[in-house]
Amino acid sequence: MIMKKAYSLTALFCILVSLQIGAEPVHITIETTKPGPVINRDIYGQFAEHLGSGIYGGLWVGTNSSIPNTRGWRNDVVGALKDLHVPVVRWPGGCFADEYHWREGIGDPATRPIKVNTNWGGVTENNAVGTHEFFDLVDQLGAQAYVNGNLGSGTAQEMAEWLEYLTADQASSLAQLRAKNGHPTPFKVKYFAVGNEAWGCGGNMTVQHFTDLYNQYASFLKTPKENTPQFIAAGGHDDDTTWTDYLSMHIHEQWNMHFDAVSFHYYTLPSGIWDKKGQATGFHEDQWISTLKNTLRIDTLIKNNVAKLDKNDPQKKLAFDVDEWGTWYDVEPGTNPGFLFQKNTLRDAIVAALNFNIFHAHADRVRMTNIAQMVNVLQSMIVTDDAKMLLTPTYFAYQMYVPFQDATSLPVHMQHNPDYRLGKVSIPELSASAARAVNGKLLFSVVNTNPAKAADVVLDVTGNKFSGQLLTAKTMDALNTFENPNQVRPIPYSATVSNGKLALTLPPMSIVVLTEE
Ligand code: AHR
Numbered sequence: 140m141i142m143k144k145a146y147s148l149t150a151l152f153c154i155l156v157s158l159q160i161g162a163e164p165v166h167i168t169i170e171t172t173k174p175g176p177v178i179n180r181d182i183y184g185q186f187a188e189h190l191g192s193g194i195y196g197g198l199w200v201g202t203n204s205s206i207p208n209t210r211g212w213r214n215d216v217v218g219a220l221k222d223l224h225v226p227v228v229r230w231p232g233g234c235f236a237d238e239y240h241w242r243e244g245i246g247d248p249a250t251r252p253i254k255v256n257t258n259w260g261g262v263t264e265n266n267a268v269g270t271h272e273f274f275d276l277v278d279q280l281g282a283q284a285y286v287n288g289n290l291g292s293g294t295a296q297e298m299a300e301w302l303e304y305l306t307a308d309q310a311s312s313l314a315q316l317r318a319k320n321g322h323p324t325p326f327k328v329k330y331f332a333v334g335n336e337a338w339g340c341g342g343n344m345t346v347q348h349f350t351d352l353y354n355q356y357a358s359f360l361k362t363p364k365e366n367t368p369q370f371i372a373a374g375g376h377d378d379d380t381t382w383t384d385y386l387s388m389h390i391h392e393q394w395n396m397h398f399d400a401v402s403f404h405y406y407t408l409p410s411g412i413w414d415k416k417g418q419a420t421g422f423h424e425d426q427w428i429s430t431l432k433n434t435l436r437i438d439t440l441i442k443n444n445v446a447k448l449d450k451n452d453p454q455k456k457l458a459f460d461v462d463e464w465g466t467w468y469d470v471e472p473g474t475n476p477g478f479l480f481q482k483n484t485l486r487d488a489i490v491a492a493l494n495f496n497i498f499h500a501h502a503d504r505v506r507m508t509n510i511a512q513m514v515n516v517l518q519s520m521i522v523t524d525d526a527k528m529l530l531t532p533t534y535f536a537y538q539m540y541v542p543f544q545d546a547t548s549l550p551v552h553m554q555h556n557p558d559y560r561l562g563k564v565s566i567p568e569l570s571a572s573a574a575r576a577v578n579g580k581l582l583f584s585v586v587n588t589n590p591a592k593a594a595d596v597v598l599d600v601t602g603n604k605f606s607g608q609l610l611t612a613k614t615m616d617a618l619n620t621f622e623n624p625n626q627v628r629p630i631p632y633s634a635t636v637s638n639g640k641l642a643l644t645l646p647p648m649s650i651v652v653l654t655e656e
Pocket of ligand 1: 235511
């Protein structure tokens, strides 16, 4: 009897304590007087590879298509992407880049060679989209170009001549050929990568061998001074920091050779295992939390790589550009495994927002990223089916974060941020980021990772009212379909400041982005 009473009292105490903790809002302070680095708009970059229907069908339908298009590019898809203010597009790959020979993609499309895309599905590639078409796409989007050069199967001469073709402002034969093909003025190239995943599909090289090749190839990449891209060395991935360390120690700018950034790739797999990654839909909560935990790892991976850069490049000249990131699930049943098509749910939007908040926190080094990929491939913004198009939850995460482009980051501190736990796995319940927008207004985002519990938050802020959008859904794997395209959409959200405090309640599994009015 006494034992039972003691047990009940303990249980009661625990309940009271947990209610107390649960009732206490998370306190967020934004250090408005300590501005950090600018959040380069290019952090919101995209990636379009010759892979599956990422380009052909999804973006490019050709000029003779009945699908409305401008010089071959779909009007619906380009129009939707314009609303995201896409700052930069990486092309033509990926693994595809190291088998791409630029001369096969210029001139009369009818005479361009037909190749086999050996990396992605073994389908034919008719080179209908080449250099001029790509630059037309970035022009239509109002974006900048990130061209990925072929180090793996090309030559230093081929790479040098592509850059000359793109940028030469004198009457060289290659510049005249560009003019004959319809573009007398040079193309503007903002970024140029030498190779891709050189440790894997880009040539299975050691970092030492790649470094020698980078030094060799980059020595011949000559451009007019005012049209010199930022040159990116293909870097490492996941936990491996050797590439960042070795490249930043052994590539030295000399003899007009440039080196501006190291690239890095990290994909989020629910299981963390490539052979059995996990499903895009129909998953349980264990795969919700493991996916978010795996995506949050990128914070540590960036820190570890940045530590190498800080050692070798203390002046912070080099950028750390995450030019491939996003979720990668088991391929959708019934689709070509080489096309990497996967469904996109609320979980993907949360993944995107968590990554944005992390990129903001590392904005001094992370100056450009490219989600993989833009349309129909991996964690895409848009899915198409012939003439139909739908916007994914990831699309809306990008749209909500547009005000962060070129904003000045501000330090954020959270008190009482509880853990969201499932079994032995735990992650912080909330993730937050704040900035001073280009128009001078304060803005912030908060993400609630817990799929079962709302979160009360109090922010210390100035101003009267904050407004913006909230994204959530009823289920963890809620998605938009062609039949029901509005299942996951942001809704307007606003809150009024009272005595310098802004109180918010974030629904379970939600993203809020608010700007001072
Ligand atoms: O984004 C798909 C592929 O993933 C890219 O082609 C390659 O670089 C990476 O392994």
